[in-house]
Amino acid sequence: MNKVAIVTxxxxxxGKACVELLLKAGVDVIGLGRSDEKINQMIASFSAIGNAKLTMVKGDLSTNHDVLESANALIEVIKSSYEGKLDILFHVAGRVSSGYHENEDGNEVTFATNHLSVFALTHYLYPFMLSSNDPRILVVSSRSHYRASINYKNLQNKSFYNILKAYKRSKLYNVFFVKAFASKMKHIPIYAIDPGLVNTQIGMKGTNKLAQYFWQKHAARGTDAYYPSGFMLDIALKPEYKDLSGHYFLEGRVVKSNPITYRLDHIEHVWNESLKYAKINQYFTHK
Ligand SMILES: NC(=O)c1ccc[n+]([C@@H]2O[C@H](COP(=O)([O-])OP(=O)(O)OC[C@H]3O[C@@H](n4cnc5c(N)ncnc54)[C@H](OP(=O)(O)O)[C@@H]3O)[C@@H](O)[C@H]2O)c1
Incomplete structure (x- = not known):
């Protein structure tokens, strides 16, 4: 049986480039997408690559309820097609937003989508990874996390919201999460990924005209999406990465993350607050 990976x-x-490279490497993929049109395009483009299978699942990641529904839909496929085993989890979904928006849980939406969904989806899916003999989780963070600070009184940027500050902090929390999960769950290696600057459409969604103008100019200097995806595949599949859990990776190499990401008090604080915001009582339920 092929290995199986979930890609958000x-x-x-x-994410799309990762799906293509995983299929070409002979890994079955369960892709999560939020638009019917794009899901159909994915199936049309990638269903016939080699002997690996693509299954697309519809789901959103911006509220606690949406994350749970997405997890349940993904788990259904894991159980029905993969005997309840998941090998690889790629957390790639992310967004930026010019404006401040709160979701139905009262959480700021960039915080909820970029960080809280990673935190909660991992909680729902990791028990299925315990059956894999080589499980790995990749979380796409960003170089912008180096310029982020932490403020315990304003974790979600509810005061003085700013597009870049909210994004950078969400990517900082990705690194805190990777370090916390790595220290609490030794059986499943987890990695924070810095993809570098990549020429994608991320800055053209949920943003105003000014932000779009700056993003287009900035992103034009970036790589194509296959460049970071190639390194991500190495980290997900090659044996030499197995023992490097909890680290931050640039171009397939371990590099130091923001110095504050090594502070155990911050790591624990973000973990404990995330439990509250995601409404999760006990994170590790398999014990
Ligand atoms: N581009 C860069 O330079 C760069 C640099 C550092 C980090 N990153 C990170 O890389 C990751 C991928 O970004 P990208 O640059 O490839 O941008 P992208 O093409 O816009 O990809 C983002 C993906 O997330 C999905 N998504 C957004 N909100 C969602 C939600 N509420 N529920 C479910 N899915 C949702 C999008 O779905 P749709 O396809 O429906 O829009 C899209 O597939 C993000 O985490 C981003 O923060 C990017």
């Missing part, structure tokens, strides 16, 4: 954010940019 699978319908465009880096």
């Amino acid at each position: 954010g699978s319908t465009s940019g880096i």
Whole structure:
């Protein structure tokens, strides 16, 4: 049986390139997407690559309820087609937003989508990874996390919201999450990924004209989406990465993340607050 990977954010940019490279490497993929049109395009484009199978699942990641529904739909496929075993989890979905928006849980939407969904989806899916003999989780963070700070009184940027500050902090929390998960769950290696600057459409969605103008100019200097995806595949599949859990990777190499991501008090604080915001009582339920 082929290995099987879940990829969130699978319908465009880096996630879509990861899907293609995983299928070409003979890994079955369960892609999560939020648009019927893009899901159908994915099936039309990638269903016939080699002997690996693509299954697309519809789901959104912006509220606690949506994440749970997405997890349940993904788990259904894991159980029905893969005997309840998941090998690889790629957290790629992400967004930026010019404006401040709160979801139905009262969480700011960039925080909820970029960080809380990673936190909660991993909680729902990791028990299925315990049956894999080589499980790995990749979380796409960003170089922008180096310029982020932490403020315990304003974790979600509810005061003084700013597009870049909200994005950078969400990507900082990705790194805190990777370090926390790695220290709490030794059986499943987890990695924070810095994809570099990549020429995708991320800055053209949920943003105003000014932000779009700057993103287009900035992104034009970026790589194509296959570049970081190639390194991500190495980290997901090659044996030499197995023992490097909890680290931050640039171009397939371990590099130092923001110095504050090594502070155990911050790591624990973000973990404990995330439990509350995601409404999860006990994170590790398999014990
Ligand atoms: N591009 C860069 O330079 C760069 C740099 C550092 C980090 N990153 C990170 O890389 C990841 C991928 O971004 P990208 O640049 O490839 O941009 P992208 O093409 O816009 O990909 C983002 C993906 O996330 C999905 N998504 C957004 N909101 C969602 C939601 N609420 N529920 C479910 N899926 C949702 C999008 O779905 P649709 O296809 O339906 O839009 C899309 O597939 C993100 O985490 C981003 O923060 C990117």
